[in-house]
Structures are given as C-alpha cells and as structure tokens.
Amino acid sequence: MGAREFSVLFGVILIVVMLIIPLPTVILDILIIVNISLALMIILISMNTKEPLEFSIFPTLLLLVTLFRLGLNVSTTRSILGNADAGNVIDTFGSFVIGSSVLVGFVVFLILIIIQFVVIVKGAERVSEVGARFTLDAMPGKQMSIDADLNAGMISEHEAKARREKIEQEADFYGSMDGASKFVKGDAIAGIVIVIINMIFGLVIGMVEHGLSVGESASTYTLLTVGDGLVSQIPALLVSTATGIVVTRAASEGNLGHDVTKQLFAYPTMLYVAGGVIFLLGVFTPIHVVLTTLVGGALAILGYVISRSQHKMIEEEVDQEEEMEEENNHSPENVVSLLTVDPIEFEFGYGLIPLADTNQGGDLLDRVVMIRRQLALEMGMVVPVIRIRDNIQLQPNEYVIKIRGNEVSHGELYLDHYMAMSPGVDDESITGIETTEPAFGLPALWIGEEFKEQAELSGYTVVDPPSVVSTHLTEIIKSHAHELLGREETKQLVDHLKESYPTLVEEVTPNPLTLGEIQKVLSNLLKEKISIRNLPTIFETLAEYGQLTKDMTLVTEYVRQSLSRQITKQYSQSEEPMYVVTVGGAAEKKIADAVQQTEHGNYLAMNPEDSQQLIDTIGKEAERVSQMGYTPVLLCSPAVRMYIRQLVERVFPQLPILSYNELDPTIEIQSVGVVNA
Template sequence: MKIREFSVLFGVIMIVVMLIIPLPTLILDLLIILNISLALLIILVAMNTKEPLEFSIFPTLLLLVTLFRLGLNVSTTRSILSNADAGNVIETFGNFVISGSALVGFVVFLILIIIQFVVIVKGAERVSEVGARFTLDAMPGKQMSIDADLNAGMISDLEAKQRREKIEREADFYGSMDGASKFVKGDAIAGIVIVIINMIFGIVIGMTEHSMDVGTAANTFTLLTVGDGLVSQIPALLISTATGIIVTRAVSEGNLGSDVTRQLLAFPTMLYIAAGSIFALGVFTPINFFLTFSIASLLFVLAWFANKTLKSEALEAETAAAAGQEEEVDMKSPENVVHLLTVDPIEFEFGYGLIPLADTNQGGDLLDRIVMIRRQLALEMGMIVPVIRIRDNIQLQPNEYVIKMKGNEVAGGEMLLDHYLAMSPGVEDPAVQGIETVEPAFGLAALWITEDMKDTAEGSGYTVVDPPSVVSTHLTEVVKAHAHELLGREETKQLVDHLKETYPTLVEEVTPSPLQLGEIQKVLSNLLKEKISIRNLPTIFEILAEYGQMTKDMDLITEYVRQGLSRQITKQFAQEGSAMQVITISGGIEKQIADNIQQTEHGNYLAMDPGVSQQILESISRETERAAGNGQPAILLCSPAVRMHLRQLVERYLPQVPVLSYNELEPSQEVQSIGIVQL
C-alpha cells in the first residue's frame, strides 16, 4: 500500500523536475511512450466502466496526466530548440508517420487539433456542465425517494445511508468533471500555441545558432515540431475521448462494448436493409463490387446471428411469462383487492407547509429524530415500535399535521416553522409576546414567538423549543399512550423469539403451555397500557411460569407481574432519596369497591352503582387537582385487592393518573400521603 502511495507522489515530483531540469533524449523517449500507454489505458478503462462512479478518480487523474503532458512539451521543446534533437520517438513520428513531409505533418496535426478542440472537447465540456446541473437538480427528488423507501421499511438504515452517499458522490463527480473539462480545453489551446512557437523560434534559432540556411532550418525544425505535436496530441485525443465517454455514460447493466453491440444489433431487419443497400450500391454504381459485396455479406451475417439471438431470448421470456401467468391473472382480476386492505400501524401526515421538517435538503431532521424515537421507546418501554410512515397530505392545512394509529386519527396539531414554542414557568411576563396556542403533547398553554423574542423568553424562565422538537415530543407521547394497541400477536412473537435465544428453558415453560401467545400478549398489553415497561421480559416470564398454571384470569396475572416488578415501578414513580407523595384511598371506598366485584368464569369485573361511582370519581378529581395545584404528582395508592378495579374505574376519565398498590412498592420506600379520597 505504501509503495502505491509513494509512486504517485514520486510521479508528481518528477513532473515538476521535468519543468525545470533538461532531460536526456533517452529518458524523453521513455516518458513519451509512457504517456501514450497511460492514455490508452485510461480510454480502455473508461470504455469498460458500467457507471461513472466506478472511475471516480478520473477528474483528478485528468489533471495529473494533463500536467504530465505539458511537462513533456516543455522538456521536448527545450531539447528541440537547444539541440535540434528530441529523441528517437519524435524523429520517428516526424519521418515515418508523416513520410518526412513537414507540410503533410502540419496538416495532420491541424486536423487532430480541430477534431479534439472543436468536436470532442466542446462536446465533453457541454455534457459535463449539463450533467452537473441536472444531477444537482435531481438530488432533492432522489433524497425524498430514499426517505420514502426507508419509512416504508423497504430498505434498512444502512442501505439508505449508502444510497445517500452515492447521490452525494455523483453530484461531486459531475461537478468535478465540469471543472476538469476546462483543463482539456486549455490543453488543446496550449498545444496549438506551443507548435507555432516551436516552428517560428526553431527557424530563427536554426539560422542564428546552428548556422543553417532558411530551407534546412524550416525543414528540420518543422519536422521535429510536428512530430512533437503528434506524440503529444495523440494521447491528448485519447484522453479527451475518454472524457467524453465518461460524461456521456448513463447507468447501465454492462460496459460500453456490450451496450453498443447489444443495442446496435437489437433490430436485425434494419441490418438486412443496410446489407441490401450496400449490395445495390456495388451493382448500380462504378464502386468496386468486391468491396460492397464483402461489407453487405458481413452485415447479412450479423443480422442472421442477431435475429437468432433475439428469437432465443423471446422464447425464454415467453417461458418465464407462462410460469407466472396464473399469478398475473390473479393480480389483474377485479376481485383481487387484498393490497388495498393494508393499514399502516403508525402514520404521520403533514401539510405542504411542513415539508421542510422532513426534507434533508432544507435542513429537516425529522427522519433522524424518528429513528431516535424508536430507539428511545425500545429502551424505555421494551417494545419494538413499527416503522412510522411519513407522507405529505394536501388535504390538510399548510401548517397542520395529524398522527394516525391503524388508519384512525388519534392526535394532531399545528406548527409555525419560523417560530419557537415558549411555555410559561407559571408567572407570565408581559414582555414576552406571541401567538397563543396549546402545547400538543401535554396540553399546556404556550406561545409561538419569533426568533428575536427567544432570548427574552429564556431570560424570563420560559421553556423554549423549536418546532421539530415539539413534533417529536408529541409523537413520542402519542406512541407511549397507544403502545398497548401497537403490541399485537405478531409483535409479541418477535419479543418471545428474542427472549428464547437467551432463555430457552424459561420460554418453553411458559408457552405454548400453560399460556398461549395471545394470553401473554394480553399481560404485556395491560402493562403497556399503564406505561409500565416490558423490557424486563425474563422477570415477567418467571412470574408467568409461576402463576400461569393457577389461573386463566390474565388481569389477575397482570397484578402478580406488577408486584414482581416492584423495584422497577418504585424507581419509575418515586424520586431517589425522597418520600413518594401519594393520594391514598379511604377504607370505606375500598370496601365499596370490594363488595361490588362480580366473579364470573371469564374473570372479575366491577358492578358499582353509577351514583357511587360518580362520587368516587369527583373525590379523586378534587384531590388530583389539589396536588397538581401544589406542583405535586398525582399518584393513587390503594390495597392490592382493589387496585385493578380502581384503575378500571378511573382510566376512562383520568387516564394520566397512575394507580399503584402497596405490594408494588419496595418495602424500603418511604410514602407520604398528601390527600385522602373518601366519600
């Protein structure tokens, strides 16, 4: 690896040396042959690449070989003008290739210059410029396509990252080619100037320093100059052609050779027509019949082979089509609407005014935030959140967004992207002015403020957040609140299979006997419904194995699991090192609940008089409001026997109020009552 790196560095240093130090003719011959070989290698590699990025070093390589060729021009010019000798290679080109005629050589050189400068260089320059422009214009659409595939679950995060990197590399490549094509143009102009200078000053130097007459000086220096021009312009022509090939190559399945032969021979009938036309040209005109007959025969043979190949490919395609014909007919039948029944677990839809949230080209990082939300919920709740599908919806207001669960809208809000959301610390500051609104995640009163008001709000103790943070927080809380709906049997099976990899004996003892997968899902769903993490699956399964054989009442088993997770629940609701402040339930209410529990073969349920239930709810509501007014959390604490039924009573009206039992707290946890619920 070091040898390769140092060889390139040594080559660049030698180019600089060539510009300064005169070189012997033998070394010049070697470098000229090396220049021709390098140009031939570059054009062959360009022809065999399938897409431009396979030769991504080409723009830099183009600069280096152009500099190398110009260095050779300086060295050969020095040798020609000072010694009237430029080595064996240039002399051979001057005498053998152009037959010793300076005029013929000069005309050939001019033709090469015109072909390179007017045709190839101009075309490659224009294609590079247009290719760079269209590549940059297409980047936002390609990025959105990648993001859509990622959100749909069609590709992984790694594949999306690789595709984005490829798009960025394509843009950089075409931009570099746009600049590198200018070097090719400049090199062609420099070649013309160097030849003219060599011829004019060569004649002058030959007459003054080498004592030649005008004719001898003109013939000698013209031959050497034209020979030098040819040995430099032939590699330049090859590299210019390679430049044109690279910038005109579209992404295809093969290299240039395979594409050209496959596509030119794709229409055998046209080859037959061409063969007949050439044959008729030889019959009805004085053109040599042998030549036209040979070319026509070659075209006829090519057409025959191409037709045979196409028939073979068509037969293979028909066989493949016949194999999938039945499936295709099913898909096209009017009765097949299965694909219309798919419902995404989670959808985030937004109006066109919020597109910058998801567009990475406009600085949007919503996709990255959603990835972090899924990871955060996996750590906090212990469940795998399904892929969140993101799409724009023109039916929504420009600044509106909605969150859907299984096709049903569960939450929504409005964003002002050029504002910040400021939430009051409790004491309003008249200096902070903005548009009144409600924070969507927790329902707090807030203001949309401008950026110049941000420092004032923060100085007054306001909590100031940007719109992407507001959206991601709202989405996180919505997913937490509906986590139990997202956990189905399929998701439960994934969790069980993951646990089985490390605890196979424990899983086998729980399922499929005594508990089915659906019963396990019921327990986990009950826990998530009250925002209890199910990440500690080994402990949960230990309790399921112990109590699963005693009862089929999954609500009762859930209570046993909660008690087994007492350390986790205590840590979740209590601040470390301080007493847990709770609202206790009076003995009278607990007796009322216990006396109205109905037992059936399908489980127990609470059948309480509606008037009594209303009184209990009003009392709980008063105590929770009093606690919230004092800045204290509202946590209900009751006996284990009635916890489940009390939760069922309050969850419809006060879903955010947690209900705990004494057995769900660690014995060492200090408890302080800040209120009592009583009739």
C-alpha cells in the same frame, strides 16, 4: 484461481519484464496494438456506462494501463536508441504522419501533447479533485435523506442499506479518481520527457556510433521518435479523455450517446434557428452559399424529423396513460391497495408544508427519526413508520394525528410564532393568540418574534413550532403504544430477544404462552406507560407464572412486581420520598367483595353508586395532591390493584396506580391522602 485472474497477473509480470529485458520488435508491435485496443475499449466503456460506479475498477485500471504504456516506452526507447529500429508499427506511424517533412510531423506530435496535457489532463484532474471534495461534503446530507425516506416509508430497510453502501462506494471512487488523475498527468509529462530524450540522444548516437551525418541522423531518429510518441500518446489521449468522461458523468437513464442525442436535440426549434443562421452566414459573407445552404438545410430537416417524432411520442404516452388508467379502474388490485391502514399518520395543512420540506429548512423528518429512537429507549418498542403527508382538506395551519386510520388528536401551528406557556403569573405586556398546548392541555399563547426575549425573562416557557409538534407526537405515541404493539411487532421483539437469550425464549413460547398471550402482557404494561425494554426480566416472570394461569391480566401483575425497581424509579425522585394517596382498608374490602370470578377471568361488579362515590373520592384526593405540587400516585394492595385500575382508567387514564409489591423496599413512602369507602 481462474483463467481471468491468471491473465491479469501475467499482464503485470509482463510489464516488469518489459522494463528489464529487451523485447523483439515483433512482440513490441503486438503489444503496441494491444495498448491501442485497451485504450479504445476503455473510452468506449466509459461512454456506455450510466453512472460512474458501473466502472468502479477504472482508477486501478488507469494505473495499470499507464504503467503498461510506460513499460512500452522503455522498451521502444531501448530499440530506437540501440538498434535504430522499433518495429513496423512505430515506423509506419512515423512515416505516415511525417511524410516528406520531419518538422511537420514533430509539430503534429507537439499539438497532440499540448491537447492532452493542457486541456484534457488538467481538466480531468480538476474535476476529480472537486468531485471528491463535493462527494465527501454531501455524504452527511445524503445519509440524512436516506433516514428520512426510510422513516417516511418510501424505502425499505434493505433499500436503505443498499443506498448507504452506494454512497460509501461513491466516496471511495471519487477519492481514488482524484489520486488516479495524478498518474495521467505524470504520464503526459513523462511522454514529453521521453520524446526529448529520444531525439537528443538519437541524434548523438547516430552521429557518434553509426557515423551518420546530422541530417541523416535527425531524419532517422526523429521519424522513429515521432512514431513512438504517436503510438503512445494516441492511447494516452484516449485514456485521458475516458478519465474526463467518467469524472464528469452524472447518473442518468442511458449511456453517453443516448444522453447526448436526447438532450442536444431536445429542442428542435433551436435547430431551425441554427440552420437559418448558417444560411444567412453564406448570404452575407464570402463563404460559399452552396455549402451553408447544405448545412443549414440539413439542420432544418433534422429539426423537422425530431419535432415529428416528439409529437408522436407524446401522443403514444397519452394513449398509454389512458389505457393504464382504464385498466387500474377496472382491476381488483386497485381496490385492494386502498385497504391498507397506516399505523401512525401525521397529516397537515398546506400552510405547514415548510415544516416537512427540507428545501425550506424544515426538519420534521429528522425529528421523527429522533422520536422513534427516543421511544425505543424509553418504552422498549419499535415504533412503526410514521406516515407524513399534506392534506388539502385541513385548515392551512392545522394538523391531525391518526392511529390505525382514526384521528386521535389535532393541533394548530403558526410557523412564524412561538408558543409561550405561562409560569403561573401572566405578564400583561405579552400579547398573542390564545391557544392550548396540545400535548398536556396547558393554556398558552402564540407570540411573535418581538415578544420572545421578554417572555423568557418573565419566566414563560417558549417553544418553537417544530418542538411543539414533536412533543405532541411523542406523547400521543406513548399514550397509544399498546394499540401499536400487535402480534407482528411482538414477534419482532421476541426474535430480537432470542438472539441473546434463546433458552429463555424457548421456555416461554410457543409453550406455555402463545405469541398473542405475550402480546397481551406487553400491551397491558404499555397501556400504563411501563417500559418493556427489560424483556429478559419480563420473560423470566412469564416462564415462572405462565404455566400457573391463563389469565394474562393476573400474569401482568406478577410481571409488574418483578419490575419493581424500574417502576419505583419511574415515579419517584432520586432523594425525595414518594408522595402517594393510599386506598383505605374499608375501600379495599368493598372492592374485593365486588370481584366476580368466572372461568374466563375475574372482573369488578360493583354497584354504580359505590363505584361513582369511589371515583369521586379518588379524583378529589388526586386534585388536592396536584395542588400541593406533587404528582399524584395511588397506592393500594396487590390483590385489588388491577380492579381499581379497571374502575378508574376511563376517568383518570394518566393516574398511576401502584401496589405495595411494585415499590422498591428502599424507597421512602409518605402518604398525603387516603381514599375511604
């Protein structure tokens, strides 16, 4: 423990000693000066802080200083009543203020008490209470604002953590100040009570024990009591004022002196007006015109000086901006910064600004946060930060979604309408703007508020604009998840897995599989919308088959088979059989015969006529199954699954293609179609 810590402990022990043991008047003089010095330091520090948290120890310090002052009051009261002597400092303060009139000194002391108790203490107490309440009420909104800024890429994870900690510290600080202000109020009351006790009992003790007359006793003890009250109430007044400054202080760029001079003299024209009013006051009233002319002239001169300095500062800022702009135009860094491409961008026209503006009730930023969380649970990947910005080049109600700088989808929103999707039988009485649901391509209508209830009763699916764009954005990210998973994102997933399964990760990477090969497998899974959240199972399979082959497409097939329970659950209902379209034996044989084996891997080399015939047959069977009300799933043998996928992925990217080994043995399979050669 250092000297600083010992000094604080010694100070607390000294307070206890003052409450019990009588102290010599010399020591009391020293402690009284120390008390005044502490009060001056506290008010000066409170005036020079830029925000309350820079003086976060203030609530505890306020308690210690109050206790120290009360301890001094006990010691000085003991000296006044016991010896009619409280030291040189108290005697000097009493003589200086009272002078030749005890009554004047007492009135001055009462005025100080009233100023502290009625004005400063009551105000500081109220501000502390309201500040604590509003700080606690504002915490959820501030947390959401931090999440929104983090999601928009405006701040980093480290900055978000620091801002959250600052919010918690602010809540603790204002809560502590709310309680500490009660000590200031109690201290003011105690000061009044102590003065009354000293005066009454001093009068009695002077007459009874010392045989003084009423006048002599009143003069002696009133002088000491007023002096004692002053040396205790002046520091108390300073500390109370510091309390008010701290709790009313908002975060700013400078200290109190800087802010007062900057903001009070921000409008020099008003100084001219004030100076003119003061001058006219001397002309039209009995107030001496020389006095008003001097004050009014000083205000006018001050306004002129400030006005000149402001014009000079504006000219300097303009010159600096021009220099910086010229430097930026000629600096190589200005070009390099333009090369950055955001993984996901959401741009919208100016008519959709209320969608993202929280001040206008927009909750798009909050929805984006929920989308990232949802996809982390569903797909098992950390979606990169989604950059949200307005684009004046778009139509007012238009928005576009970009992946790696390229537009992949767009849509149109009407903020004062609802999107209604037909249940199959249209209600002709419901009219609106014809459109297409952007996520799944279903025909829909934009209807007004007046048709909303009627559309819901008619079986329409009615969705508000924020939900439309949220669903669209979610589906786009799912469809392009394999493009968003790069090596950097893969390393992040591997590092997270290593925290729980270090041995498993060490067995897979960097030997036998590199980070790029692992990324290839995970990307293949995401491309077919298979969640990679179950990384331990995926890495178990990679550890087993990664040493046998470097064909990552084949390794992906083994991984899919190890995820059979997950894949089965993804495409089947809980208690219903899975309805599938199977690939016939002749078709599988034709595909297997067309596989070409090379040193770089295997690929399908089927002639165009046969491949087109196979694609047409698969399309017809999938459409027939859809018309039956089932989700089409193509089932084939493990040996040809990946080749069939290569064949049809460009035509039917959403068609699930499963092998027999990827199905849970307990699931019931029912074939509703066959693809023949």
